[in-house]
Amino acid sequence: MQAKTNILNLPTQEFVHPGTRACTGCGLSIAYRVGLKALGKDTILVVPPSCLTVLQGLFPVASTKLPCLNVTFASTAAAATGILATLKTKGNDHTTVAGWAGDGGTSDIGLQALSGAAERGDNFIYFCYDNEGYMNTGVQRSGTTPIGAVTANTPFKGKLQQKKDVPAIMAAHKLSYVAACSAAYPLDLYDKIKSCLHLPGTKYFHIHIPCPPGWGYDPRYGIKIGRLAVETGYYDLYEIVNGEFRLTAASEKLIEKRKLTPVREYFRAQSRFRILTDEQINEIQRQIDMKWDGYYKKGE
């Protein structure tokens, strides 16, 4: 078990320049910055159209100090496969290939290519940064938008369907490593990346990303809201290593703590959930409680 990283021993080298076009208080900026610290200089990135495209900059200025290939919306994973194939032909087995796609580019339009690459066992690391909607194009609903969220195209009734559980889909591909992380817990993200880079096949990361304009909160509360998602047991931090599931970081601590913050606090902190009724919130609370009863039992 490798030692947990803390703020003081987190590498100080930065791979992103300041002054990007990301929104004020963007959660992706935080996760991306720390993620790149874990990946290091010997990395090639693949990015489909998404918030990250804009964060990375408009021609001819790039904000990221790593090589990056912009690709069409559906093809992040296929492009990662292609770069890897070239590296193999050149005998390069050390450069990391990392795809960074949004939730839309992963759970919706990108799912086919990702599933194909995972099935082939293509050896790259894939990050789905999940701000729970097509935020770059103006907050439209995606497969991972949670139920009840008001978006630009679910304006009055909110999303009527459940959030797609993409880590579970990826775990079904029998990957060596699947992780659920959050921008509010960057050190957990860092450690998980470091722990899996040597593992074979596709490594899948799902990162919960608070988004001020998309979720409706004052940007200063971004980390607080990301933490609330975890402390309410609504969004869990975990890893699945060769099929074995375990909660990590703050989620792991909740097993001992046996006390979840009421999920109502999470919903009431964001204006996108303004139409959720008390009944709906109680139902969601019930489902969370059931899920955690399961975790508690497993822990015993």
Place this chain on the structure above:
Amino acid sequence: MGTRNYRRKTSHSEHGPGDGGRTGSWRVERPVLDQSLCIPCKRNKEACFICWLYCPEIVISRTIPPQFNLEYCKGCGICAEECPTKAITMVDEAHFSEQKKDKE
């Protein structure tokens, strides 16, 4: 005003700061540090640095005291919210005159 001699025939970008321009112009309030409350300042050694960790714009330096690059700081307020001793306060930009230098 031609670009005929520009080397690349493709969209090929090299990295540098400020792709979004002087993003400091976005903010309506700026972070102000009270060093008497700041943990690394008080201990005069590396400590805390939570503001450095969570800054989305990478405009807070990991120094004693932490310094804010106001050229690019967008004024999100995450540093103020996360500082465990409330050493950082977000102050309305209107309080700062135009003559003051951008870098403090």
Place this chain on the structure above:
Amino acid sequence: MYMIENGNTAAALGVKLCRAGVIAAYPITPQTPLTEKLSEYVELGDMKAEYIPVESEHSALAVCIAASSAGARVFTATSANGLLYMHEQIQWASGARLPIVMCVVNRAVGAPWNVWNDQQDSISQRDTGWIQIYCCDHQQIIDTVIKAYWLAEKISIPIMVCYDGYILSHTYMPFDLPDQEKVDAFLPPFQPDYALNPDEPANLNTVTLPDVRIDTKGQLAHGYMEIRYLLQEELRTTLQIAADAEKRFAEIFGRGGNPYIEPYRCDDADYVAVGLGSITYQLRVCVDTLRKEGIKVGVMGVRYYRPFPDAVIAGALKGKKGIIVFEKALSYGYEGALASDLKSALYEHLAGTGSLPAVQNLIAGIGGREIHTDDLTQNLRAATQGRISREPAWIGLKI
């Protein structure tokens, strides 16, 4: 070394000789034997390449785009709906200026489903900025694949090598298999201007503004319009470089000719039939028949369809009484794409000179409808005797 093999194998052998490093393909009739052959070469160790069995054609070209951006020589092949599924990536590859070579085994497009030969698939992609070369026999297939890699890597523009499904892909013909050493002499290893690597980081193909903008070194960089202009400008100069490729190939392999058109008995012809691909060889039989009847007719195959060799075509057809364009595709809502382009070239170069020929457009073989040589002869004869119709005339229609 002479051998007898089918067209798909000829293409596969061409790719093997060119030492492609990354192959990504998705199966679709009638392309499948081509990529199956490549997987045989790779698994036996005859070919040192990464073979990626992708989960869709869109991903096939995505893999090629990425692999090429990282510095490998790449290959893919497809037909019909597979080509259509790739369309987004086809536009991407040319805009990204990548030297990808792709074989298109021409097949009809759905709806409704049809696996037999026509050329609607590649014709529908003519506006994408790819070079399109049409082959008439297996020698042309293997030679064109080799020339295509040299040309694509010289000018950084992707190339579609098109040949008729079943008629060429699945039939057996003798052809000369070039020596590996000669191919190596003709085609050196791929040396891209830039390949993705951490030591020289760059962000490729990000959002590019309508207007020009200063870069990190203070220099004025292109806007989107300039990048697109350069693609068009360099596609047009490809016409000259294609001649260089042909010359160089002839020097090493001892065969070659006019890279743009393949004329047969056209010099003294009053009427010239024009087409793309194998139909032009079939038309040679018709030409010979009509010549015996005293009708001075010839046939001209167009090899380079994009960039369109307008000057060469207009020069070759100048002063002829009539041109009869036979096509296996059309731009629905108007007429055959080749006929339109040809008329435009003739008008551009010959209008007002008194040597502008009449043009007729005939559609044949849609969805693999058998093209009877007698039907072709009959229609060609009729076309030399008077205009058949203003609208494209469909040969072999049973409505």
